[in-house]
Amino acid sequence: MDGPLTTLGITRKHLFDLPEGLVYLDGNSLGPLPRAVPEAVARVMQAEWGADLIKGWNLHGWMDQPRRVGDLIAPLIGAPSGSVTMGDTLSIKVHQALSAALSLRPDRRIVLSDSGNFPSDLYMAEGLIAELDRGHQLRIVAPEEIPEAISEDVAAVLLTQVDYRTGRMHDMAEITQIAQAAGAVMIWDLAHSAGAVPVDVTGCAAEFAVGCTYKYLNGGPGAPAFIYARPDLIDTIAPALSGWLGHAAPFAFETTYRPAGGIERLRVGTPPVLQLAALEAALSVWDGVSMAEVRAASIALSERFIAGVEAACPDLRLASPRAPEQRGSQVSFHFEHGYAAMQALIARDVIGDFRAPDIMRFGFTPLYLDEADVDRAVACLAEVLADRLWDNPAYAARSRVT
Numbered sequence: 001m002d003g004p005l006t007t008l009g010i011t012r013k014h015l016f017d018l019p020e021g022l023v024y025l026d027g028n029s030l031g032p033l034p035r036a037v038p039e040a041v042a043r044v045m046q047a048e049w050g051a052d053l054i055k056g057w058n059l060h061g062w063m064d065q066p067r068r069v070g071d072l073i074a075p076l077i078g079a080p081s082g083s084v085t086m087g088d089t090l091s092i093k094v095h096q097a098l099s100a101a102l103s104l105r106p107d108r109r110i111v112l113s114d115s116g117n118f119p120s121d122l123y124m125a126e127g128l129i130a131e132l133d134r135g136h137q138l139r140i141v142a143p144e145e146i147p148e149a150i151s152e153d154v155a156a157v158l159l160t161q162v163d164y165r166t167g168r169m170h171d172m173a174e175i176t177q178i179a180q181a182a183g184a185v186m187i188w189d190l191a192h193s194a195g196a197v198p199v200d201v202t203g204c205a206a207e208f209a210v211g212c213t214y215k216y217l218n219g220g221p222g223a224p225a226f227i228y229a230r231p232d233l234i235d236t237i238a239p240a241l242s243g244w245l246g247h248a249a250p251f252a253f254e255t256t257y258r259p260a261g262g263i264e265r266l267r268v269g270t271p272p273v274l275q276l277a278a279l280e281a282a283l284s285v286w287d288g289v290s291m292a293e294v295r296a297a298s299i300a301l302s303e304r305f306i307a308g309v310e311a312a313c314p315d316l317r318l319a320s321p322r323a324p325e326q327r328g329s330q331v332s333f334h335f336e337h338g339y340a341a342m343q344a345l346i347a348r349d350v351i352g353d354f355r356a357p358d359i360m361r362f363g364f365t366p367l368y369l370d371e372a373d374v375d376r377a378v379a380c381l382a383e384v385l386a387d388r389l390w391d392n393p394a395y396a397a398r399s400r401v402t
Ligand SMILES: Cc1ncc(COP(=O)(O)O)c(C=O)c1O
Pocket: 089, 090, 091, 092, 117, 118, 120, 121, 160, 164, 189, 191, 192, 212, 225
């Protein structure tokens, strides 16, 4: 076939401020800067905060930002308008969803998760369980054992849909159905799903979903997280983090907490106005894009990468599921010298990352990647392996992040 298999990257790359000549395969950890962001943030800083100071809260809709931005994320996860709010970090949103889930099942004591979950989710569950001190237990099983581990004593199933290391993807509809049939509450962490794969929280009827916005949603480092609660449930939840902006009447300054109606009750404190302004502008890159189109392009790019790497780099072993429908939008390979090889690749302007013990991880983000980028990444990786460029003391010292 002549011409490109996918055109999204060709038609949307200009919306991102990517350094010339760089192939960025780490948008699954930190998305790049959308060109619309600096101007939008500068405007909020200068024309709103700078010019209007405290009046900004009334004049510029800062207080409504969490719902307004939540409404931009909602269509990307199949949620209705008014069911998503923003703020805090994802770890905090996990705490809120899990404490709400446990209060919905007061007679049950098990929190079920899997060993592929991101550690912060597991740590937050441990911390909440210790704080509650009511005999809850965190049960962690292998990802493929989740369906049979959902027994009638499980209060909440807390899973990250796409595994941050391997890209393996849970079937949200199937697992939610099994959890609910056993009477458990389902919480999905969509950190590696939102903006990466089509998600339908309404279709699968999960009670809660949470996610971050600095990966595929390109909100920038430290961008605020989102939380979704099923609309029929939200008014039954007594929030554990009962901050004043989740109060029914924050500016009445009452001495007793009364939760707001609707998703507002999962707000906690002051919205991060500048970060939300950045995110709001960043989300404009999704205008007119369908997640089905993104998914088709992501699969085409990932398959091309796997085929290229397997042909050119026999020392690398696929760590992701081979079947594209079982993967999110990343591809990982095992390689004993993976850390040093990734540093050598980064030195050649192809950026992926490394996760211990031996995973080289590559994210596929079709809004700004095309086949030429994939081919260049394969060629550079082949060179790093064939010429043993990883065998260089300069690449041996592990940094804290990539
Ligand atoms: C699946 C998952 N959950 C939780 C987190 C923690 O997010 P945060 O640092 O925003 O609390 C991350 C990423 O760091 C993640 O990938």
